[in-house]
Structure formats: C-alpha cells, structure tokens
Amino acid sequence: MTRGEAKRVCTLSWAVLVLLPFALAAPQTDADCLACHEDKELKSETGRAMSVDRAGFEMSIHGQAGISCVDCHLDLRKTKDYPHDSLLNPVSCGECHEAALREFATSIHQKASAEGQARIAVGCKDCHGSHEIRPKDDFDSLTFPLNLPATCEKCHLEAVPSKKGAGFIGGYNRSAHFKALEKSGLTMSANCSHCHGAHNITAVADPGSLVSRKNIIKTCGTCHVGIQKSYLEGVHGLDYVKGIKDVPVCTDCHSEHDILSPEDVNSSVYATKVAQVCSRCHDDLALSRQYGFLTSRLKTYSESFHGTAARFGEIRVANCASCHGYHDIRASSDPKSTIHKNNLPATCGQCHPGASRHFAEGRVHSSPEQVETAKYRASHVVKNVYVIIISVIIVVMVIFIAADFLRRILREEKRG
Amino acid sequence: MDSPPLIRDDEVFLRMNLAERIQHWVLIGTFFLLIITGLPLFFYDVRIFRWLIPSGRSFAVRGVIHRVAALLMIANVIAHVVYTATTHRGRENFKAMIPRWQDVKDAVGLFGYNLGLSRFLYRHGFGRKFFNHRPYWLFENRPLYGRYNFIEKFEYWALAWGTAVMIVSGFFMWNVELSLRLFPLWVHDIFIIVHGYEAILAFLAVIIWHMYNVHLSPEVFPMSKVWLNGKITGRDLRLLHPLEYERILEERRKTLSTEVL
Numbered sequence: 001m002t003r004g005e006a007k008r009v010c011t012l013s014w015a016v017l018v019l020l021p022f023a024l025a026a027p028q029t030d031a032d033c034l035a036c037h038e039d040k041e042l043k044s045e046t047g048r049a050m051s052v053d054r055a056g057f058e059m060s061i062h063g064q065a066g067i068s069c070v071d072c073h074l075d076l077r078k079t080k081d082y083p084h085d086s087l088l089n090p091v092s093c094g095e096c097h098e099a100a101l102r103e104f105a106t107s108i109h110q111k112a113s114a115e116g117q118a119r120i121a122v123g124c125k126d127c128h129g130s131h132e133i134r135p136k137d138d139f140d141s142l143t144f145p146l147n148l149p150a151t152c153e154k155c156h157l158e159a160v161p162s163k164k165g166a167g168f169i170g171g172y173n174r175s176a177h178f179k180a181l182e183k184s185g186l187t188m189s190a191n192c193s194h195c196h197g198a199h200n201i202t203a204v205a206d207p208g209s210l211v212s213r214k215n216i217i218k219t220c221g222t223c224h225v226g227i228q229k230s231y232l233e234g235v236h237g238l239d240y241v242k243g244i245k246d247v248p249v250c251t252d253c254h255s256e257h258d259i260l261s262p263e264d265v266n267s268s269v270y271a272t273k274v275a276q277v278c279s280r281c282h283d284d285l286a287l288s289r290q291y292g293f294l295t296s297r298l299k300t301y302s303e304s305f306h307g308t309a310a311r312f313g314e315i316r317v318a319n320c321a322s323c324h325g326y327h328d329i330r331a332s333s334d335p336k337s338t339i340h341k342n343n344l345p346a347t348c349g350q351c352h353p354g355a356s357r358h359f360a361e362g363r364v365h366s367s368p369e370q371v372e373t374a375k376y377r378a379s380h381v382v383k384n385v386y387v388i389i390i391s392v393i394i395v396v397m398v399i400f401i402a403a404d405f406l407r408r409i410l411r412e413e414k415r416g
Numbered sequence: 417m418d419s420p421p422l423i424r425d426d427e428v429f430l431r432m433n434l435a436e437r438i439q440h441w442v443l444i445g446t447f448f449l450l451i452i453t454g455l456p457l458f459f460y461d462v463r464i465f466r467w468l469i470p471s472g473r474s475f476a477v478r479g480v481i482h483r484v485a486a487l488l489m490i491a492n493v494i495a496h497v498v499y500t501a502t503t504h505r506g507r508e509n510f511k512a513m514i515p516r517w518q519d520v521k522d523a524v525g526l527f528g529y530n531l532g533l534s535r536f537l538y539r540h541g542f543g544r545k546f547f548n549h550r551p552y553w554l555f556e557n558r559p560l561y562g563r564y565n566f567i568e569k570f571e572y573w574a575l576a577w578g579t580a581v582m583i584v585s586g587f588f589m590w591n592v593e594l595s596l597r598l599f600p601l602w603v604h605d606i607f608i609i610v611h612g613y614e615a616i617l618a619f620l621a622v623i624i625w626h627m628y629n630v631h632l633s634p635e636v637f638p639m640s641k642v643w644l645n646g647k648i649t650g651r652d653l654r655l656l657h658p659l660e661y662e663r664i665l666e667e668r669r670k671t672l673s674t675e676v677l
Contacts, residue, residue, distance in 0.1 A: 272472070305589075305608070308460040313472035352593050362601025379605035386613035394620055401628045403530035408634040 030057075033069040033076075036083065056132035063131075093124045100124075103199035108206075127151055143198075145187035149178060152192045164256075171258030174266075188223070195219055211256075213249055220250045227327050234328035246287060253277050253326075269326075271315040275301055278320045300365035307365070316351075323347055323364075339364075422668040423661065425651035432646040435499055436509075440643055442492040449485035451619050453478045458612050486586055493579060512563040515573065519566035521552070521559070526566075528555030562659035567629050571621075578618045585611040 034054055036042060042050040057063045062072070070077045072091045076084060094101030104110050109122035127143060134141035142151045149172060162168040172178050172192070180189035193201075195211055202209040210219045217240065221228025231237040231250075239247040253269055260267035268277055279298035281287050288295040301307035301320070309317040323339055330337035338347045341360040349355035363371045368380035432440065456465035456478065469475050500506035528534055534554045538547050547554045559565075564572070585607040588595035595604050630640045635656065642648055654661045 302460060305457065308457050309472075309475055311460050312456070312466070312469050312475040312478075314475045315472050316476075352596070354593055354597070356597050358596045358598075358600045358604075360601070362603075362605055364601070376602045378602050379609045382606050383609045383613065386609070386617070390613065390617050390620065393617065394624065397621070397624050400527055401624065403527060404633070405628075407530040407532070412634065 030068050052131050060131060060133050061135045061138075062133060090123070091125075091130075097124075100199050106208075107197075107199060107201045108203050109201060122155070126155075143193075145189075145191050146181055146185060148191045148193060149173070149181070169257055171256070175257060175259045176261045176264070177259060190223065194222070211251075213245070216249045216251060230328040234325070235331055236329060237327075246281070246291070248281065252280075269321070271319050272310045272313055274319040274321050275307065275310060294367075294370055296367050297365070300367055304365050318351060322350070422665050422672070423650045423654070425649065425654070427650040428647050429650065429653055429664075430646055431642050431648040433505065434646065435503075437643060437646050439492060439496050439499070442488065446485045446489035446492065447618075447622070449481060450489065451615070453482040453485065454615055455619070458616065483590060486583075486590075489579070490583060493583075509563075513569055513572055515566075515569050519569055522561065522566045525552070525555055525559040528553070529558050531555075560658045561656065562663075563657055565657070567625075571626055571629075574621060575618075578614055578621075581610060581614045582618070585614070 034052065037050060037052040038054050040051045044050050072093075073088055074092075074095075075089050079085070094104075104124075113122065129142050134144075136143045138144060139146070141147065153169065153173075156162070156169045158166075177190040180186040181191060197210045204211050206212060207214050209215065217228055217231065217237075232241065236247050240249065255268045258266075260270075262269045262271070264270060267273070275298055279301075282293065282297040283295055283299070285295055287293075297320075298307075302311060306317040306319070310319055325338050330340075332339045332341075334340060335342065337343065344360040345355045345357055348359040352359070361376075363373075363376045366376070368377050371377045371380070452468075456462075456469055459465060469478055500510050532555075534547065535556065537543055538554055588599075588604065588607045589611055592604065595607065630636060630643070631638060648656075650661075653664075
C-alpha cells in the first residue's frame with residue numbers, strides 16, 4: 001500500500017463513518033416524501049388532507065432555495081418507518097425566522113393562541129400559507145399587497161367579529177385605499193399591514209399599536225407626510241401633542257376602514273356631511289365647557305344659507321372646512337387662521353369675488369349670547385321684533401276672524 | 417208708483433277688469449312659487465321640503481325658480497304701478513284705496529258689532545247715558561263700506577309694504593357681493609332675517625286673513641268669484657259695498673232727473 005493509497009482509504013473510511021448515520025436515517029429526499037404526499041387523496045386518520053402540491057412547493061421561496069421537507073418537519077429527520085407517525089410537531093418557522101418570531105410573540109394573534117382562544121389562534125401559515133409560500137413581492141404571494149386584504153379578511157370579515165360591529169372591517173373594501181390597490185394596483189396604497197403592522201399586530205387599545213391614538217398620526221403620516229405636518233400645526237394637532245384625549249385624530253373625521261376621498265358622496269367628510277362630523281364635538285355641551293369653545297355650531301350653520309343649502313345636498317356652498325380649513329384649523333385669534341378678521345376677505349373671496357373688509361364686520365353663524373359687539377347683534381334683535389310682531393298680528397287676526405265667523409253663523413241660525 | 421229700481425239685484429257690475437284680474441293672477445302664481453321655493457330655507461328640517469327638494473341639483477333649480485318668480489312679481493308690480501298711474505280707472509281705484517280714519521272706525525265697529533258686548537250691556541241697563549250720547553260705541557249695525565273696505569285696504573297696503581321689503585332685501589341677498597361692498601356683514605344679516613320673517617308674515621297673513629275673507633267667510637263661501645270673472649251683482653254690491661252702491665244710485669238719480677228735465 002503506497003502512502004497515497006493509505007491516505008485514500010483513510011479518507012474514505014472517515015467519510016463512511018461520518019455519513020453513515022445520515023444515510024441510515026434517511027427518508028431524506030423530498031422525492032421520498034412526495035412519493036406518498038403527492039397523492040391528492042391522501043388523508044390522515046382524522047380526515048385531514050395530507051397532500052402536498054409538488055409544483056407549488058417547488059415554485060415556493062423555500063423550494064427554490066433548496067430547503068427540503070425535513071428542514072421544516074424536523075421530527076421526520078430521524079424517522080425510518082413509513083408511514084410515519086401521523087402526529088407531527090407543528091413546524092416552527094422561528095427556527096430560521098427569528099426576528100419575525102420575536103415580533104409575533106408580542107402580537108394579538110400570538111396572545112390569542114397563548115390564552116387558548118383557539119378559535120382565533122393564528123400561526124404563520126394562516127397568513128403566509130404553508131408549502132406554497134412565495135416571497136412577499138411575488139404576485140401570487142398571500143402577503144403581496146394586492147392579496148393581503150383578502151388574506152386578512154379570510155378571518156376578519158366574518159369569523160372574527162369586530163367590537164365595532166359587523167361590516168366594520170369589510171368597510172375597507174369600499175375605501176379609497178382599497179380602490180387604489182384593486183383598480184390601479186398601487187401597492188403603496190395602505191393595506192392592512194401598512195396601518196396595523198404585520199407580525200407585531202396588537203389591539204387598538206394597546207398604546208403600542210400602530211393605530212392607537214398615540215401612534216395613529218404617525219402611522220397615517222407615514223404616507224400622508226404633508227398632512228401630518230399641517231395637522232400638527234393646527235389647534236387639534238397642538239392639543240394632540242399635549243396628550244389631550246378628546247382631540248380628533250385622523251380616524252375621528254375620516255373614519256377608519258372605509259376611508260373615502262372627500263369627493264366621494266359616501267365619505268364622512270363629503271361637502272354636505274362635514275358639518276355632522278365637526279359638530280359631533282363642536283355641538284357637545286360638555287366638551288365646549290371643558291375646552292371653552294362655542295356650541296350650537298351645527299344649528300347656527302344650518303340656519304345660514306350655506307348650511308341650509310348643504311343640508312339639501314348643495315355642494316357648492318361653504319361647509320366648515322371651506323372657511324376653517326381642515327387639517328391645520330386654527331383659532332380665529334391666530335393671525336394665520338383663515339377666519340382671522342384680516343383673512344376673512346380672502347377666505348370669503350374664494351367664492352365671493354371681490355369680497356371686501358365688510359365681510360369681517362359681523363358674526364358668522366353666531367348665537368346672540370355669543371356676540372360681544374352690540375351692533376353685530378342687530379339681526380338677532382330684528383328677528384325677535386319680527387317674532388313678536390308676527391305673533392301679535394296673527395293673534396289679532398284670528399280673534400277678529402273668529403268673532404266675525406261666529407257672529408255670522410249665529411245670525412244665520414237666528415234667521416233659520 | 418212702482419218705478420223700476422235704478423239698480424236691479426241681478427245687474428252685473430265690473431269690479432275687477434281684465435287688466436286687474438291678470439295682475440291678481442300673476443300675483444297669486446308668483447306669490448306661491450316664491451313661498452314654495454323659499455319656505456324650505458326657513459324650515460330646512462321639515463320632511464315635506466326634503467321630499468320636495470331631494471338633491472343639491474334640485475336645490476339649485478329651486479333657487480332659479482325663486483329668482484325668476486321674483487322677477488315676474490317685480491314686473492307685475494311695475495305693470496300695476498303704471499296701470500294705476502296712467503288709467504282713469506286705476507287712479508280712481510287708488511283714490512278709493514287710500515286709508516282714511518273711517519277705516520279704523522270701521523275696523524273697531526265691525527269687531528264691536530261681532531262681539532256684541534256693548535249691545536249686551538245696553539240691554540241690561542249698563543252705561544245707558546254713555547251709549548245714548550255716543551251711539552257709535554253701541555255697534556248696533558255692521559259698518560257700511562265703500563268700494564274698498566278696511567279689510568281690503570289692509571291687505572293691499574300690507575302687500576305693498578311686504579313686497580317692497582322683500583324686493584329690497586331679496587335684491588341684496590341675490591347680489592351678496594354688491595351688498596357687502598355697500599354694507600357691513602351685520603347689515604346684510606338683517607336683510608336675510610327680514611326676508612325670511614317678512615315672508616312668514618306675508619304667508620300667514622294671506623293664509624289666514626285673505627283666505628278667510630274671500631273663501632271661508634259665510635258672506636262669500638265657498639269663494640268669491642270676482643277674481644275669476646271680475647263681476648259683482650247689484651245685490652252683492654248693495655250688501656258688501658253699500659256706500660259704493662249708494663254712490664252709483666245717486667249718480668243714476670241725477671242722470672235720470674236731468675233727463676226728465
């Protein structure tokens with residue numbers, strides 16, 4: 001035996017020694033698994049479908065990466081006897097996807113599973129699929145932006161009722177966000193995970209949630225940066241930063257899932273509906289006392305031509321936002337406010353060309369007790385005078401007529 | 417002895433000529449168009465108006481109808497003024513329409529008569545001396561009216577006043593930019609209030625006062641047809657406008673006597 005031969009034998013022996021246990025334990029190739037599992041009729045004793053779509057797996061991100069069955073189904077690595085035990089341990093994706101697992105551990109989906117609420121227990125495969133998992137930028141991936149809503153809605157449309165009522169989540173399918181996704185394929189348009197997060201989804205009530213009051217401005221601002229900036233400059237935004245709970249955030253005016261363009265007639269901020277939205281707070285007596293703003297905003301607006309016309313569906317008249325602005329609404333005392341008296345001619349001038357300073361010499365939709373300048377109350381005085389005059393005239397007329405009518409009737413009877 | 421009466425009961429007199437009736441018809445039409453298209457703004461929450469004006473587009477149409485009706489009414493006012501000023505009949509009508517102290521006395525007289533309190537007191541021996549000296553306050557008979565009684569005069573002048581107020585305030589509401597170039601906002605607010613409340617007043621006055629006097633009043637029930645055919649019979653003239661009746665009678669007597677002479 002030459003030196004070279006000895007070396008070769010040695011190497012071979014090592015190789016056999018090292019590889020033998022693996023060779024003996026092997027089912028080991030995917031082909032072995034698929035020999036049985038490719039059968040579309042294959043079922044477990046409990047009747048669960050056990051078939052695996054070979055093509056689907058081979059096209060999956062794992063299949064493409066050469067990851068084999070036993071890399072995930074770890075307890076089959078050592079199995080020799082086939083058919084193997086029907087109860088396998090669940091696949092633990094976290095073995096490889098550690099970061100995702102960590103995030104998932106804090107999520108409401110994980111909590112639900114841990115607390116034994118089996119009905120809503122959710123694992124990786126419920127969102128990502130199992131053997132056919134595609135990369136998330138693959139058109140066929142369950143988590144591809146265009147497909148994600150349908151993936152979440154598998155459970156959230158009906159099976160998992162929202163506290164806000166049936167149809168609350170389905171409202172997303174009517175939203176501008178979904179329209180942009182579905183009609184135009186704009187993948188940057190907000191889908192579920194843009195607002196709620198993905199692995200680390202938590203309940204709205206959780207301060208850490210992306211859609212909690214604490215975070216919602218930032219979350220919407222991820223895309224609507226300019227609006228976020230403008231909101232934070234307005235009275236609502238300034239109070240929001242102070243942590244005042246009653247201040248409206250994006251979703252209070254725009255609604256949550258069924259957010260629509262303001263031009264859409266069903267939008268909560270459509271021209272004729274803005275007044276209802278604002279008056280939810282601005283007609284609230286308790287809030288007005290607490291924060292010192294005027295009440296009867298809807299009533300006084302409705303009494304004005306603008307408000308009346310809007311109630312009848314006329315969209316060309318001024319609504320709250322036309323004069324007050326929207327995201328960066330400011331107090332009338334703020335020189336930057338659209339309703340500061342120096343800016344009123346410009347604000348009114350948007351619709352009333354050539355609006356003069358006279359537009360500022362009065363009070364728009366005011367109750368008499370809210371007007372401090374005496375002459376600005378003139379129209380209220382005129383109104384009261386009219387009410388008195390009309391009442392007196394009508395009462396006098398009715399008495400006069402009643403007397404006439406009764407006298408004539410009585411006389412007729414006498415004659416008859 | 418029995419000469420034929422100078423005015424027969426079935427003789428027909430012309431109370432409103434065609435021009436006057438047309439003015440009245442146009443007034444009715446425009447008045448109710450204006451009311452129907454205007455009231456929804458005042459009662460924006462009433463369901464029937466929401467049914468009448470179901471959308472923003474119909475609301476805009478409402479505005480157009482309101483303005484067209486207003487223009488028609490103004491044209492009618494102008495026609496009326498021209499007619500009144502330029503025709504003999506118009507001037508005579510106008511003279512008869514001028515309010516006089518007698519109208520106040522008639523109004524009090526009619527109410528007193530209808531109430532019958534003075535007569536009741538007198539019959540039971542109260543204030544005999546007072547009533548013997550001042551028989552007017554006894555209200556024994558209905559007041560006697562001329563061509564236009566105080567009721568009609570009140571209607572006419574209330575309408576004239578109301579129309580003027582509505583035209584002025586409405587003009588400035590229509591031309592809000594012009595209005596606010598001339599007046600401060602608080603004055604413009606008065607126009608708006610006045611336009612609305614004057615409309616309510618006019619509407620109620622017409623519904624209550626005019627509808628009673630030309631429809632519901634047992635004198636004319638179910639309806640005085642003067643506004644349709646313009647005719648009034650000798651009998652109605654004698655009963656409703658006795659002083660005018662007397663005047664015509666007097667004229668005829670004079671003509672008769674001059675003829676005899």
